[in-house]
Amino acid sequence: MDPTDRPDRRQVFQAAGIGATALLLGSRATAQTFVPPSPVDVGRVENGKVTFPAWRNAADTPSPPPPTPLPPGERVGFAIVGLGRLALEEILPAFAMSLKAKPVALVSGSPDKLHAVARQYGIKPEACYSYADFDRIRDNPEVKVVYIVLPNAMHRLYCERAAKAGKHVLTEKPMSISSQDGQAMVDACSKAGVKLMVAYRIQYEPYNRRAMQLVRSGKYGKLLAYHGVNTQTVAQDGHEQWRHKKAMAGGGSLFDIGLYCLNTARFITGEEPIEIFATSYSPPGDPRFAEVEETVSFTLRFPSHTIANCFTSYGGRDDKYQRLNLETAAMDMANSYQYTGQRLVIIGREGDATSTDALTLSPKNQFAAEIDHMADCVLTGGTPHTPGEEGVQDHRLMEAIYESARTGRPVRLPARQGLDLFRHPALQEA
Known part of the structure; x- marks a missing residue:
C-alpha cells in the first residue's frame, strides 16, 4: 500500500462507527464500549433555538428551557443615566443576565466615576456623557433606550430630553414627583413617537406574578384582603440624602418604598381603588423628616370589596412582606419587595388537616x-x-393618600370598570 493512501486514525474510528465523542474518551474506547448519546440528551434545533425533550418523569418538576440570548450585535443598546448605588449595585450587573440588551453608553456628573465604570463595562469613551452634553446622545445610533436612574425630580427633564433625541425611555419608579409631571412625560414620549416604560420590577418578578395568577384564576375563591408591609431605616448620623428633600424626592417613605405596596396591590387585583384612607407620622424635631414623612399607613378599597392594608416606614428595620387572605387559602409571601429571596407559602386544607405548601420557582x-x-x-x-x-395613576393615588392623611378623612375616587386599565396585560412569560 502506498503510505499516502493509508487512512488516518480518525478515519479508522469513523469506519468502526466511533465518532468524535469516542475519541474524547481516550485510546481505550472501542465500538463495543461507546454508546452514542440519545436524542433526549442531544436535543434539536427549532427556529434557531435548542430544545430538549423531557428527561424526567412527570412526578418531577420540569427543568426550564435553555436560555436563548440574542447575539451581541443584535441586542438593544441602553444608556444608563445616573451612576448611583442602584445603577452600580443592581442595574449594570443585571445586564450580564440579560438576553436581549446591552449597556452602550453612560451619563454622569462625576467624570472620575464615569470613566472608571466605562472601563469596567467596556463602554467607549465617546459614549460617556455629562449631564450638560446629554443631548449629544441623539447622534449615537447604538443607543436605543435611555434608562433614567436619577433622583425623582430629575426624571421628567431627562425623559423629555431623551424623547426629543428620539430615544425610548425606561425610568425608575416613582416616575416623577407628581401626576402633572408624570403626564408631561407621557405626552412628551407620545409626541416624539417613542416608548415610555416605568421600572416596576415587582410586576416582572416570578413569585409576585404567580400570586397574581392564582388570585385572578379564582382557584382559592375571592381575595378578601391584601396586606403589604415595606419598611427600612435611614441613617441618623447627619448624612444628608436627597430622599429627605421634598423638592427632589416628592415624598418620603410612601414615594420610595410604600409605592411597592400600592402598585403591587393594584397589580395583583387588577383593579383600581374606589376609596383611600390614610394616616402618617414623622417624629418631631428629627431633621430627616422636616420635609417628608417617616411613616404612612393606608387602606385601599377596591370595587370587588377587596381591602388592601398597607404600611410603610423609614423608622423600622428592613421588612418587606405580603399576606393575601382568600376564601379557601392564605398566601404568605416573605421578602416580596426584595431584590432576591422571595417565597410563596399557600396555607389551606388537606382533608382533615391544615396544609402548608411552599412553591419553589426558578429565580430571575x-x-x-x-x-x-x-x-x-x-x-x-x-x-x-x-x-x-x-x-401616572400611582401618582394620583399617592396624592389621594397624602390628602386623606392631611384631612383625616377618606378620599373617594371615581369607579373604574375593568382590569389592568393602565397597564398592558399581554406580558409574555420568558
Whole structure:
C-alpha cells in the first residue's frame, strides 16, 4: 500500500462507527464500549433555538428551557443615566443576565466615576456623557433606550430630553414627583413617537406574578384582603440624602418604598381603588423628616370589596412582606419587595388537616427581566407592560393618600370598570 493512501486514525474510528465523542474518551474506547448519546440528551434545533425533550418523569418538576440570548450585535443598546448605588449595585450587573440588551453608553456628573465604570463595562469613551452634553446622545445610533436612574425630580427633564433625541425611555419608579409631571412625560414620549416604560420590577418578578395568577384564576375563591408591609431605616448620623428633600424626592417613605405596596396591590387585583384612607407620622424635631414623612399607613378599597392594608416606614428595620387572605387559602409571601429571596407559602386544607405548601420557582433577576421586556418592545414594536400611564395613576393615588392623611378623612375616587386599565396585560412569560 502506498503510505499516502493509508487512512488516518480518525478515519479508522469513523469506519468502526466511533465518532468524535469516542475519541474524547481516550485510546481505550472501542465500538463495543461507546454508546452514542440519545436524542433526549442531544436535543434539536427549532427556529434557531435548542430544545430538549423531557428527561424526567412527570412526578418531577420540569427543568426550564435553555436560555436563548440574542447575539451581541443584535441586542438593544441602553444608556444608563445616573451612576448611583442602584445603577452600580443592581442595574449594570443585571445586564450580564440579560438576553436581549446591552449597556452602550453612560451619563454622569462625576467624570472620575464615569470613566472608571466605562472601563469596567467596556463602554467607549465617546459614549460617556455629562449631564450638560446629554443631548449629544441623539447622534449615537447604538443607543436605543435611555434608562433614567436619577433622583425623582430629575426624571421628567431627562425623559423629555431623551424623547426629543428620539430615544425610548425606561425610568425608575416613582416616575416623577407628581401626576402633572408624570403626564408631561407621557405626552412628551407620545409626541416624539417613542416608548415610555416605568421600572416596576415587582410586576416582572416570578413569585409576585404567580400570586397574581392564582388570585385572578379564582382557584382559592375571592381575595378578601391584601396586606403589604415595606419598611427600612435611614441613617441618623447627619448624612444628608436627597430622599429627605421634598423638592427632589416628592415624598418620603410612601414615594420610595410604600409605592411597592400600592402598585403591587393594584397589580395583583387588577383593579383600581374606589376609596383611600390614610394616616402618617414623622417624629418631631428629627431633621430627616422636616420635609417628608417617616411613616404612612393606608387602606385601599377596591370595587370587588377587596381591602388592601398597607404600611410603610423609614423608622423600622428592613421588612418587606405580603399576606393575601382568600376564601379557601392564605398566601404568605416573605421578602416580596426584595431584590432576591422571595417565597410563596399557600396555607389551606388537606382533608382533615391544615396544609402548608411552599412553591419553589426558578429565580430571575428582576432588573434583567424588566430590561429585557423593554428591549423586546423595541425589537417587536410592542407596548410596555408598565407604560407611563401606570406611573401616572400611582401618582394620583399617592396624592389621594397624602390628602386623606392631611384631612383625616377618606378620599373617594371615581369607579373604574375593568382590569389592568393602565397597564398592558399581554406580558409574555420568558
